[in-house]
Amino acid sequence: xxxxxxxxxxxxxxxxxxxxxxxxxxxxxxxxxxxxxxxxxxxxxxxxxxxxxxxxxxxxxxxxxxxxxxxxxxxxxxxxxxxxxxxxxxxxxxxxxxxxxxxxxxxxxxxxxxxxxxxxxxxxxxxxxxxxxxxxxxxxxxxxxxxxxxxxxxxxxxxxxxxxxxxxxxxxxxxxxxxxxxxxxxxxxxxxxxxxxxxxxxxxxxxxxxxxxxxxxxxxxxxxxxxxxxxxxxxxxxxxxxxxxxxxxxxxxxxxxxxxxxxxxxxxxxxxxxxxxxxxxxxxxxxxxxxxxxxxxxxxxxxxxxxxxxxxxxxxxxxxxxxxxxxxxxxxxxxxxxxxxxxxxxxxxxxxxxxxxxxxxxxxxxxxxxxxxxxxxxxxxxxxxxxxxxxxxxxxxxxxxxxxxxxxxxxxxxxxxxxxxxxxxxxxxxx
Numbered sequence: 001x002x003x004x005x006x007x008x009x010x011x012x013x014x015x016x017x018x019x020x021x022x023x024x025x026x027x028x029x030x031x032x033x034x035x036x037x038x039x040x041x042x043x044x045x046x047x048x049x050x051x052x053x054x055x056x057x058x059x060x061x062x063x064x065x066x067x068x069x070x071x072x073x074x075x076x077x078x079x080x081x082x083x084x085x086x087x088x089x090x091x092x093x094x095x096x097x098x099x100x101x102x103x104x105x106x107x108x109x110x111x112x113x114x115x116x117x118x119x120x121x122x123x124x125x126x127x128x129x130x131x132x133x134x135x136x137x138x139x140x141x142x143x144x145x146x147x148x149x150x151x152x153x154x155x156x157x158x159x160x161x162x163x164x165x166x167x168x169x170x171x172x173x174x175x176x177x178x179x180x181x182x183x184x185x186x187x188x189x190x191x192x193x194x195x196x197x198x199x200x201x202x203x204x205x206x207x208x209x210x211x212x213x214x215x216x217x218x219x220x221x222x223x224x225x226x227x228x229x230x231x232x233x234x235x236x237x238x239x240x241x242x243x244x245x246x247x248x249x250x251x252x253x254x255x256x257x258x259x260x261x262x263x264x265x266x267x268x269x270x271x272x273x274x275x276x277x278x279x280x281x282x283x284x285x286x287x288x289x290x291x292x293x294x295x296x297x298x299x300x301x302x303x304x305x306x307x308x309x310x311x312x313x314x315x316x317x318x319x320x321x322x323x324x325x326x327x328x329x330x331x332x333x334x335x336x337x338x339x340x341x342x343x344x345x346x347x348x349x350x351x352x353x354x355x356x357x358x359x360x361x362x363x364x365x366x367x368x369x370x371x372x373x374x375x376x377x378x379x380x381x382x383x384x385x386x387x388x389x390x391x392x393x394x395x396x397x398x399x400x401x402x403x404x405x406x407x408x409x410x411x412x413x414x415x416x417x418x419x420x421x422x423x424x425x426x427x428x429x430x431x
Contacts, residue, residue: 005339009425012421023418027370030372031411033372033373033400035395037376040399051298054301054302055298063078064080065079069294077097078098078293078297080297081297081299085269088223088257088309089220090237091253094274095273096271097271097272097281097284099270100268100291101265101267102266103221107217108146109283113280113283120249132154132180133152133154134155134169135383136163137157137158138353141381143183143219144382144384148384154383157169157182159194170203173209174209174210179209180211180215181217182217183217183219184219187223187235188349189349191353191395192344193346201238202236204251205245207247216251220235220254221258222259225316226313226317232347233348248273249275252272254269254271255269259350260309265295267296328343328352330406330410350396354392356391356419358391359423360390360391360416360419361378361392363419363422364416376393376394
């Protein structure tokens with residue numbers, strides 16, 4: 001098919017008329033599909049139902065070290081859970097603290113503690129004239145919302161196919177003492193699905209920040225979320241690389257089982273250097289006497305070890321891989337030759353990042369919503385909800401059924417075409 005940019009006005013109007021008819025047909029069907037968040041589907045949640053049976057009133061709830069999981073104590077997590085999460089995060093168990101169900105909550109705590117008490121003896125951020133964070137864009141909306149909540153100024157750095165633009169990152173952190181952190185989703189990034197290459201990780205480990213309390217917030221949420229058995233992304237382990245570079249305290253590394261077992265009922269963990277862990281534990285002892293050890297034990301008894309986790313994630317992949325591939329196939333068929341957009345084809349994670357022509361994303365999202373498909377709001381993948389080019393949309397294919405995915409992908413493609421033609425014609429013919 002002829003590219004839209006090569007069509008004359010009459011051809012574009014004829015194409016628009018045809019697409020408008022197809023769009024109205026979708027509206028008549030009263031669809032109601034929510035793809036606004038990366039939620040596991042019911043079939044994925046069913047994979048973990050056996051976790052409900054591994055503990056009962058007759059179960060021995062004593063850990064390997066003799067601690068009773070029913071009682072207080074064990075502030076940093078039971079040894080079995082530390083070993084399991086350490087294997088998932090590719091670190092030593094001594095470098096792990098096990099928390100409650102949410103790594104996002106842990107990150108919030110870290111920011112809050114830094115605001116009120118500083119980092120390893122530094123001035124509390126709340127007493128500084130200005131605090132800044134680097135935000136890799138497009139990126140994770142909840143990271144940005146959290147930073148905005150604390151009044152931290154956000155600086156955009158573009159995400160490349162290899163990871164963040166490290167020339168920009170290195171220059172910014174070395175010259176500005178008010179920059180205290182950077183948000184990273186290094187593997188199967190949200191939303192692009194890109195993973196940081198070896199050089200990027202090594203450059204992170206060798207940063208020379210102007211601020212002694214600068215930290216890399218390394219949110220490795222999708223570390224084991226592969227879509228394929230063989231075509232997988234691999235990431236250099238950041239703690240070991242920082243230690244090798246003489247910067248052992250530079251990074252906080254986060255992960256959880258939220259999309260492995262049950263979202264909202266998993267276990268979260270932070271890995272860090274000995275110095276960082278001592279600083280964290282000093283605060284943690286005032287916050288809690290210990291997190292949910294029964295849930296920690298439940299996870300260990302269900303998965304047993306890292307091999308059980310890997311096999312479990314293969315079953316997850318078998319469920320969601322066809323959904324990603326269906327989106328990609330329909331996009332290729334409907335949009336591939338038009339020269340008006342691009343999208344990522346990740347090897348793992350939970351999202352597809354879609355770039356329209358500049359100035360079209362909000363219009364696409366609005367049209368999709370009016371026809372019954374709810375997307376993450378346009379602009380959400382940028383700080384303050386402001387995509388400067390209005391072109392990026394995050395697609396979350398995991399929750400709908402495969403049949404619903406087909407419907408959503410076809411409708412989305414129509415919305416892209418309509419919004420693009422409106423942009424090219426310089427008018428809103430959809431009103």
